[in-house]
Amino acid sequence: MIQHDTIYNNIATAAADFSRPTEFDFEALGAALVRTDSVMYRQVPSQEVLTAEAQAIYGPLTESVAPREHDRSAVNSSLTASVGFQSAVIVLLLLYVMLVYRFRSDIIEIFTNRKSLAEELEHTGQSSIYTRFFTTTIGVGILLLAIMIVKGADLSQQIAALDIQPWIAAFAVPTVIVVGAIVGAVQIALLWIIGRVAMCEYITSQLLRLRKICFSIFTISCAPTVLLYALSEIGDAKLILYLIGFEIVVIFLAFLYETYVLFAVKKISVLHWILYLCTVELFPVSLIVLTVMREF
DSSP states (O other), rough: OOOHHHHHHHHHHHHOSSSTTTSSSHHHHHHHTTTTETTTTTTTGGGGGGOHHHHHHHHOOOOOOOOOOOOOSSSSSOOOOHHHHHHHHHHHHHHHHHHHTTTTTHHHHHHHOHHHHHHHHOOSOOTTTTTHHHHHHHHHHHHHHHHHHHHHHHHOHHHHOOOHHHHHHHHHHHHHHHHHHHHHHHHHHHHHHHHHHTTTTTHHHHHHHHHHHHHHHHHHHHHHHHHHHHOOOHHHHHHHHHHHOOOOOHHHHHHHHHHHHHHHHTTTTHHHHHHHIIIIIIIIHHHHHHHHHHHH
């Protein structure tokens, strides 16, 4: 009872100091409450509150250290959380919608009319009715591959353990696009050199057109899955990645079959077909993959 009376007396004293009855002096009331120990319910004069140095509490070896500002540049930044990656996904979506709307008749022909594909392979001119379609799908396909690779790298534990600077994450997709374009240019150059040296430019030109057709099929078929993969969380992304892998394997097996048929029809040895696959298709890609794996 005495403890509660102490609190009420302090409040009453503060209320008695009001200059006007209609005004409530919050400062006087606050001062009265502060002087009252809310735990022990006893009045503690503010001038008698004691303070202790850090050495007295933690020992004589204690040192006061100034707080350091957090270095935000060293934060591990996700590759897919960057503005560059998210902008690339939006651009891919817009380009894919434009591609389907603009070349919907060509897409139907590619997927349903095998005779049209055979005529395209036998075409000897510099351009064909599918020239603009192939050019557009190759550009969209390179961007699609870049997004897929960056998203896959972001799921890798080795990449996740690195301290990636934000500017590096922002340029991840453009860097992969440049590397992919260089690999494609090397493959085309190798085919051109083989055609000139072996005097089989007609066959190498057919191989180039076959590569365009298969890559266009890959772009049209895998773009929706890759977009879903790029926008998904880590747990769901792994499941979608298996679906993308299945699509790539099916398209690559179809490409292998078509190239084998082309070599067989031209009565070229199977050994030359294997050499073509190892030299043109596998060597440039494996060189890049091994270089990246060695770095990480």
